[in-house]
Amino acid sequence: MAKYNFDEIIDRHNTYSDKWDIVKDKDVLPLWVADMDFKVAPPIQKAVEDLAKHGIYGYGIVPDEYYKAICSFHKRHYNCEISEDSIIPTPCMVGAISAILQGLSQCADEVIVQTPAYNNFFSCIKNSGCQIVENEILYSDGVFSLDFESLEKQAQSEKAKFLLLCNPHNPTGRLWTRQELERILAICKKHNLIVIADEVHCDIRPNGTVFTSFLNIDKSYNDRIILIRSASKTFNTAGLKNAYIVCQNKEFLKRIDRQVNINEICDVTSFGVAATIAAYTQCDDWIIELNDYIQENYKILCTFIKDNYPNFKVAKLESTYLAWVDMSKLNMSSDMIKKVLLEKAKVFINDGDMYRSPNEGFIRINLGCTHATLKEALNRFKNAI
Numbered sequence: 001m002a003k004y005n006f007d008e009i010i011d012r013h014n015t016y017s018d019k020w021d022i023v024k025d026k027d028v029l030p031l032w033v034a035d036m037d038f039k040v041a042p043p044i045q046k047a048v049e050d051l052a053k054h055g056i057y058g059y060g061i062v063p064d065e066y067y068k069a070i071c072s073f074h075k076r077h078y079n080c081e082i083s084e085d086s087i088i089p090t091p092c093m094v095g096a097i098s099a100i101l102q103g104l105s106q107c108a109d110e111v112i113v114q115t116p117a118y119n120n121f122f123s124c125i126k127n128s129g130c131q132i133v134e135n136e137i138l139y140s141d142g143v144f145s146l147d148f149e150s151l152e153k154q155a156q157s158e159k160a161k162f163l164l165l166c167n168p169h170n171p172t173g174r175l176w177t178r179q180e181l182e183r184i185l186a187i188c189k190k191h192n193l194i195v196i197a198d199e200v201h202c203d204i205r206p207n208g209t210v211f212t213s214f215l216n217i218d219k220s221y222n223d224r225i226i227l228i229r230s231a232s233k234t235f236n237t238a239g240l241k242n243a244y245i246v247c248q249n250k251e252f253l254k255r256i257d258r259q260v261n262i263n264e265i266c267d268v269t270s271f272g273v274a275a276t277i278a279a280y281t282q283c284d285d286w287i288i289e290l291n292d293y294i295q296e297n298y299k300i301l302c303t304f305i306k307d308n309y310p311n312f313k314v315a316k317l318e319s320t321y322l323a324w325v326d327m328s329k330l331n332m333s334s335d336m337i338k339k340v341l342l343e344k345a346k347v348f349i350n351d352g353d354m355y356r357s358p359n360e361g362f363i364r365i366n367l368g369c370t371h372a373t374l375k376e377a378l379n380r381f382k383n384a385i
Helices: 042-052 064-078 093-104 120-127 148-155 178-191 219-224 250-262 270-282 284-308 334-345 371-384
Strands: 087-090 110-115 131-136 138-140 143-145 160-166 194-198 225-229 243-247 322-326 362-366
Touching: 042 270, 064 087, 064 270, 087 093, 087 250, 093 120, 093 160, 093 194, 093 225, 093 243, 093 250, 110 120, 110 148, 120 131, 120 160, 131 148, 148 160, 148 178, 160 178, 178 194, 178 219, 219 225, 243 250, 284 322, 284 371, 334 362, 334 371
Parallel strands: 110 131, 110 160, 160 194, 194 225
Antiparallel strands: 087 243, 138 143, 225 243, 322 362
């Protein structure tokens, strides 16, 4: 019997919610930004409420307990050895990537990124004075795979310095296998690329599946691998502003830490610290139930598409709660599909264009919602298209 009630419908209007309040029409169902509609696990809520009861919300510190919680969680779940002195807390992943690039790059260095890609990657690279090199992910009949031949050529460039790797991959939902990661690392090693690995979605995947951290592929290369992690996606705490960088190279760590301070993103909130400690020490069972619930939503979506739109394809959801749907048979642009769904169905999704999808007609649907919300959105979808 389930311990947690993910079916609870919570009205998020007028809570300063980016997901729910950015659109003024209260009838719109938002299935866009990576933000779930589930109440946080009770230990997290209690940690935040206990802190709030003090009534004084001044500057905070990051205690040893925070670093120990991170190290313990990654050892327990991924057999990943992280030392406390390799961690830099920061408010958000996007700012962390910018600080890494600005701290380690030179003007016009090339950053290879697999596209489609999380849209903020592009602004991080551009704003850091670097050049974007798109390693387009191959797509065939609903299956996504890496283009290693293209990656090899791109890595040979004299200006190529970084690979910004998203694993699990947003937005395609791919969980890169160990064999794929080994091939990526071999290319990076051959051409001495620094790897920035965004692994923030790694906890969200079908129970029983395996996630392999890039730090566990070839430890001899770990001094050129930098991880970006956060509890925010798994535990739905993005608004508490807490993420962290993991870097084992002491020189890189020093330069990144300096850039974090230059960019003035060195202070995290006390509430974010408290939530992360609670999440990483008391909420393992919550993750299990969350993943089962997300997979049930995925099945609901797949059944709906199969029964009503057999020419559409839903990419296999190996990880994340973000479904990537191929609607190319409509012969409409992704942006146009988004507009039709918003205007005719009052359903707000993300279009593939914002992720620089090499394939037209894709949309991203957030499955981090109740079954009832998803079913209502799909009914509206059917009436509009």
